[in-house]
Amino acid sequence: MKHLFFFFALSLVLFACSEAPEQISHHTAEETSRTDRSLGPQNFNEGWLFFEGDSKDFVAADFDDSAWQNVRLPHDWSVAHPFDEKWDGATAYLPGGLGWYRKRFKSTSDANDTLTFINFDGIYNHSSVYINGKKIGGEVNGYTPFTLDLTAYLNPVGEDNIIAVRVDRTRYIDSRWYPGSGIYRNVHLYQKPKLHIPVWGTYLTTPNISAEAGLAELTVTLHNREDAENTTLLRTRVLNAKGEEVAKHEEAVSVPARGEAEFTQNLRIDSPELWGIASPYLYSVVTELLSDGQTVDKITTPLGFRTIEYKPDSGFYLNGEHTLIKGVNIHHEAGLVGAAVPEDVWRRRLLTLKEAGVNAIRMAHNPASRELMALCDELGLLVQAEIFDEWDYPKDKRLNQQERHDDYISRGYADWFQTHAEKDLKAAVMRDRNHPSLIMWSIGNEIEWTYPRYAAATGYFDMNAGGNYFFNPPFISPEEIKQRFETSEEGEYVLAKTAQKLSAWVKELDTTRPVVANMILPSVSHISGYTDALDIVGYSYRRVIYDYGRRLFPEKMIMGTENVVQWHEWKAVLDREFIAGTFLWTGIDYLGEAHGGWPRKGVASGMLDLAGFKKPSFHMFKSLWNDEPNVYLTTQALDKSVYTLDKDGKVVEKEPGSWEKRVWYWHDVQGHWNYKDGESTVVEAYSNCDSLELFLNGTSYGKQNLADHPDRVYKWSVPFTSGKLEAKGDCGVSNSVVTAMAPTTLLVDTDKTAITIDEKTVSHIEVQLSDKDGNPVSHQESTLTFIVPDGLRLLGVDNGWVNSVQDYQADSVKTYLGRALGIVVGEKVGTYEIKVISEAGGEASIAVEVIW
The missing domain is CATH 2.60.120.260 (Galactose-binding domain-like)
Incomplete structure (x- = not known):
């Protein structure tokens, strides 16, 4: 099935009203x-x-x-x-x-x-x-x-x-x-x-795109509240990124009294620039209603020309080019700001993920904000938009898999699904269907757990079944799975029927994108009728049955929609041309789903932590998802590591082959070079260089080849001596870490030295402990206090650690790995100095300007 289209987010020009005293809003x-x-x-x-x-x-x-x-x-x-x-x-x-x-x-x-x-x-x-x-x-x-x-x-x-x-x-x-x-x-x-374009009143598609011309088809809905038929001039102009008009269509239209009507306008753009990952070119489609020559209503819809295509045998194609989906899942909150996330917080996080090579985002597990969707348009990030986490039956919020609690405080959306699902789904689709970044709709996440027939039919959860579903192919044949399923009690609601209903509702409003779902039990879903409702089949933590799914159900494209942030998951994609890619769980650590006990308040499965700081897994995937050469060093005491030494002194896994079964969290490593003299350590390097040589104070500890490491991790055994540890690659890059002394100074930086007064703009104040020579200190901690003058407001502080239960909305925070973050917003025009003071000694400041 081929899908040709472009999309263009509903990006609306904002301006402030009801301004508070001394607050000046930024206007175009x-x-x-x-x-x-x-x-x-x-x-x-x-x-x-x-x-x-x-x-x-x-x-x-x-x-x-x-x-x-x-x-x-x-x-x-x-x-x-x-x-x-x-x-x-x-x-x-x-x-x-x-x-x-x-x-x-x-x-x-x-x-x-x-x-x-x-x-x-x-x-x-x-x-x-x-x-x-x-x-x-x-x-x-x-x-x-x-x-x-x-x-x-x-x-x-x-x-x-x-x-x-x-x-x-x-x-x-x-x-x-x-x-x-x-x-x-x-x-x-x-x-x-009274004759107007409603809030989500435009729908833009591209029925034909070539090098010579891009054809845009715009459907405009008009509502008339007058008691008589109303006529107006409907005009649409397409502007390029420079603001130059490149296409125009206008016509007189009439709408019946107290009624509505749809009008289609065709626009041709010569030699169109394409929207893509590397160059997300956006046009603006300006649609106006005119009366006596004056514009009385207007809506601007960004337009991105691009084609998407999905092939069961070879995966995903963007603008005709085979493209591996290098995706991550994210939740809708962002650490210290909670769910009320300023646009700049998302911008910093998305740009950091792009640095790792991420090209796609799965919005898990409900519609994201309009601003986040628009940012993905702007930055060239593909989007899987997910709509529901629950359908007919509830999920247990405090555990997983099946409902064990029925108390009032845990009642969720399933209680309203029967009466609200169609309305809520269609609202999400109508708001977001014009985004060029959006490439697929997901109607559900791991829904099978909640339906009584599914888990029992898999064969994984029988008392005599060995292994687990994460790493084992099905223990029983598809025929036996089908027999188990069909002879079990159907229940009040049938998953496959609900899926068909949801998919149909999506396609009433948008036929230009495929429908997918994230399946936790696909061996049953393939035979139950669930996948019949889908255009693409998403597997959740089931890379072990990619070949099984392709062999038995070859008619639809398969991809990973949740996979752990480990090399073995990406290797499974690279080894199979028919797998389109993956969305890793997760791009960023997130709050909640913390079943491991206090004080763990979130899930540390991300490439970035709760504060948006990079983690070791970030650097591994940067080496996997980028062609640009890079190398990153980590260290660990041998006895605390996942390694041991063989009889020849070579670093080997304590459990041979365990890298192939690591799941939610990256193994424990450090970013410092501070140990006891003579202590046995393991030095790891993540790199896409073909070979690396490790040096300690100029002495070589040997050159290694990436081809000799099936886990893609370079490893050396090094007795600790203070000084400089450096890895040099044959590809012209290097990385080093230096033994640090006590933290006596602070390194302070910000992503923005000038901000405006609005809800979108913030400045991230990043602080790193350092010693007297300016070397980062990550093996000791200190409490930092942020002194923020009037004119700025401190939204909160964080150190990124999921086990930290310090208050977010405070002015002080104890560091984790020697670092911390504060976020400020502007409240009054001026230039202000933010001071950070360390309990361990040292202080630093940085200036932030607030402008209109």
């Missing part, structure tokens, strides 16, 4: 020249008040909320709490609860000729929205974007309105990971004429 030239506010979305994140608690009085327009907390959205109230063992590790030992938000804003237009809508990109969860005391909507699902019409409830022009939002997260273990609490995504206000 286009925005500041506007006199008609109906031409785009208004940033509605400023000027909110928040209270953690509940009362029926909070709805009232005249309620006195003067003592409430001032907040700028997005906002997550749970991450502001201390970690506490009395809560549950599934959601990171942080509470849920009840919270209210209120905001005053003036009516600026007459309801007789202007409509006012509010769009929430996500509220976690069970939200209720009130305007001037009247309930007008809300959503159960915390990931569902939704739009409400405020028009009929607004007061006359010039008068105040009160919007109030109640958020009920008393089911605080309703997720298997940390979801956050509150209005944790952006909010926008829209003012539109």
